Amino acid sequence: MKVERKQSVVLVPFPFQGHLTPMLQLGSILHSQGFSVKVIHTEYNSPNYSNYPEFVFHSMYDGLQGIDISFPSLDNIYVMNENCKAPLRNYLVRMMEEEGDQLACIVYDNVMFFVDDVATQLRLPTIVLRPYSAAYLHSMITIFQEPQKYFPFKDSQLLDPSPELHPLRFKDLPFPAINNTVPEPILDFCRAISDIGSSVATIWNTMQHLENSLLLRLQEHYKVPFFPIGPFHKMAPLVSSTSILEEDSSCIEWLDRQAHNSVLYVSLGSLVRIDEKELIETAWGLANSDQPFLWVIRPGSVSGFKCAEALPDGFEEMIGDRGRIVKWAPQKQVLAHPAVAGFYTHCGWNSTLESIMEEVPLICRPLLADQPVNARYLSQIYKIGFELDVIERTVIERAVRKLMLSEGGKDLKKRIIDMKQNIVAGMQIDGNSHKNLHDLVDFISALPS
Ligand code: UDX
Numbered sequence: 001m002k003v004e005r006k007q008s009v010v011l012v013p014f015p016f017q018g019h020l021t022p023m024l025q026l027g028s029i030l031h032s033q034g035f036s037v038k039v040i041h042t043e044y045n046s047p048n049y050s051n052y053p054e055f056v057f058h059s060m061y062d063g064l065q066g067i068d069i070s071f072p073s074l075d076n077i078y079v080m081n082e083n084c085k086a087p088l089r090n091y092l093v094r095m096m097e098e099e100g101d102q103l104a105c106i107v108y109d110n111v112m113f114f115v116d117d118v119a120t121q122l123r124l125p126t127i128v129l130r131p132y133s134a135a136y137l138h139s140m141i142t143i144f145q146e147p148q149k150y151f152p153f154k155d156s157q158l159l160d161p162s163p164e165l166h167p168l169r170f171k172d173l174p175f176p177a178i179n180n181t182v183p184e185p186i187l188d189f190c191r192a193i194s195d196i197g198s199s200v201a202t203i204w205n206t207m208q209h210l211e212n213s214l215l216l217r218l219q220e221h222y223k224v225p226f227f228p229i230g231p232f233h234k235m236a237p238l239v240s241s242t243s244i245l246e247e248d249s250s251c252i253e254w255l256d257r258q259a260h261n262s263v264l265y266v267s268l269g270s271l272v273r274i275d276e277k278e279l280i281e282t283a284w285g286l287a288n289s290d291q292p293f294l295w296v297i298r299p300g301s302v303s304g305f306k307c308a309e310a311l312p313d314g315f316e317e318m319i320g321d322r323g324r325i326v327k328w329a330p331q332k333q334v335l336a337h338p339a340v341a342g343f344y345t346h347c348g349w350n351s352t353l354e355s356i357m358e359e360v361p362l363i364c365r366p367l368l369a370d371q372p373v374n375a376r377y378l379s380q381i382y383k384i385g386f387e388l389d390v391i392e393r394t395v396i397e398r399a400v401r402k403l404m405l406s407e408g409g410k411d412l413k414k415r416i417i418d419m420k421q422n423i424v425a426g427m428q429i430d431g432n433s434h435k436n437l438h439d440l441v442d443f444i445s446a447l448p449s
Contacts, residue, residue: 007104007445008036010095012088014109015045015062016072017270018348021242022131022205023109025232027055032237033441035104040091042080044069051240060087070300071271074189081114089118096122104444107203116197125447126199132349134206134214134228135377136370139165139174140194141221144187152181167380172372196222201443204228205349208432209422210382227440229433231353231423233332244270245328251294254324258292258339264400265334265360267296268346272367273303276310278391283311285396287319291404293344294334295325335360342403347374347385359420361385361412363399384416 009030013023024047027037037055041047042062049057063083069076095103105125108115119126130137142164143150149163150173158171165173175182175190196202206228208215219226229235241247255263266286268274274282279302286293297308304310308325316325331351334340335358343355344363352374355362362385364375379387386399386408403409426432 007034007102007449008038009104009444010038010040010092010106012040012106012108012112012115013047014111015042017045017242017244018350019109019111019131020045020047020244021350022232023107023129024052024240024242025236026107026129026203026205027052028236028240029229029232029437030107030441030444031055033437035444038095040088042084044080045244047242051242058091060084060091071273074185077111077189081112084112085114085118088115089122092118092122092124096124102449104449105200105447110193110196113192113195113197116199120198126197127201127203127444128196128199130202130204130206132205132370133352133374133377134204134211134218136174136349136373137194138214138218139168139373140190141218143173143175144191144194147182147187151177152179153177154180167376168373169376172366172376174370174373176368196224199224200447201225201227201440203440205230205232205353207231207423207426208436209426210419225439225443227436227443229437229440231357231433233350233354234357234424234427235433235437241330243328243330245298247328247330248326249330249333251324251326251329252333252337254321255294255334255337255339257321260338261341262292262404263337263339264289264291264293264342264344264363264404265329265331265340266293266344267329267331267351268298268301268365268367269348269351270298271348272346272371273301274367275303276305279308279310280312281391281393282396283315284393285400286323287315288393288397289400289404290322291400292339293323293400294329294340295323296329296331297325297327299327332358342400342409344400347371347378349374352378356384356416356420357423359413359417361403361409361416363388363403365391382415382419384412384419386412 011027013020031037039055040058043059044064062080106119107127110128116126153170159169162168162170201224207230208228299307302310335354343360345351347364347366364385364387366372366375375387378385
């Protein structure tokens with residue numbers, strides 16, 4: 001059922017690329033179903049309004065001016081959650097007073113947990129957006145029940161299976177462990193993002209085909225309706241860019257000149273940082289693999305350096321036209337390019353879904369949060385990626401050749417094609433994601449306003 005345009009949905013994104021993107025995509029999906037979409041965002045990383053002329057945007061004071069939050073600390077996230085309370089409340093009150101504006105609900109990114117308090121005071125219903133895999137939340141919830149089973153662990157246990165969380169090992173647990181344990185403030189923060197407060201439902205950028213049993217287990221825990229309607233980037237009708245950084249499209253011309261199925265795309269997403277040693281090992285691994293590669297080295301992504309200055313002297317000249325390095329790529333377009341054969345990735349959830357939907361198998365180099373969990377599922381359960389446990393040039397070189405040239409690499413490709421076809425089936429009429437979207441529209445429309 002499509003709704004009459006006068007029902008509006010307010011979206012509150014967390015202002016970082018991997019979270020802003022799925023929220024804007026969700027906005028497009030809801031808009032296509034007839035809702036008016038209002039995006040209330042922080043001043044920091046304001047979305048580009050002109051890419052979404054059909055949305056109404058409103059900026060909230062966040063108190064973060066002058067603070068470097070290229071990597072958000074817990075303190076900054078709490079500051080943002082505190083400072084945004086009053087601006088959101090004022091905006092919602094004004095909106096409710098406007099005649100004819102029927103506010104159906106507020107959808108917020110789970111990191112913006114302040115939203116539920118504000119909305120509850122105003123008696124407005126909220127829905128939580130989970131922009132990551134069910135596997136990630138499931139691992140967190142399981143650990144919260146008995147943290148002492150997992151932490152602290154011994155160095156000798158790093159590669160041992162972790163209790164009740166197959167296929168995760170201790171080293172894959174989804175918290176940054178310091179001295180093999182997790183500081184209490186980090187556990188508290190993770191509890192805050194996993195809590196749904198008084199929210200009436202949860203929307204997921206995932207698919208039942210991939211994560212049904214985990215979603216069912218989580219639903220037993222949360223006891224509210226779940227709407228897995230992914231993959232958002234394919235369910236969304238509009239194809240506007242959601243990029244915060246400027247995309248260097250010249251790499252597409254370079255890809256056009258490469259043979260079909262020959263290029264490894266390398267990117268570690270929008271947030272993580274690596275050290276100089278890892279950059280150098282990666283550079284030699286790529287160089288020695290003899291495979292063409294397109295490598296995103298994001299400004300600020302190598303600790304202690306502005307961008308790619310830590311590369312070995314003369315590296316780019318030595319590689320010549322076999323390799324291309326850019327600061328930020330139009331990733332979806334890159335993955336869809338026929339020249340691209342593999343993706344060396346940090347396994348962020350957006351990158352994972354984008355790769356699966358373009359049938360590009362993976363080399364998994366996870367660093368933090370949900371990434372190690374995703375990497376284990378990709379390599380051990382779905383078997384569409386090879387995981388790197390050691391970041392060393394010969395290991396990287398071997399992994400690249402295995403992915404691009406071996407029979408094992410071809411097996412990954414076959415499985416990822418199958419997986420993509422099943423997901424596409426879920427997007428058709430009567431498919432799970434399609435049906436869940438209809439149920440979501442009915443659910444939101446029936447909320448008391
Ligand atoms: C963060 C966490 O790291 C991730 O684990 C979590 O799932 C979401 O938040 P991020 O590092 O941003 O994610 O990774 P990811 O989820 O993969 O999102 C990155 C987005 O940036 C993707 O949509 C990708 O297409 C885009 N991107 C990346 C570009 O457009 N160009 C690039 O050069 C690199």
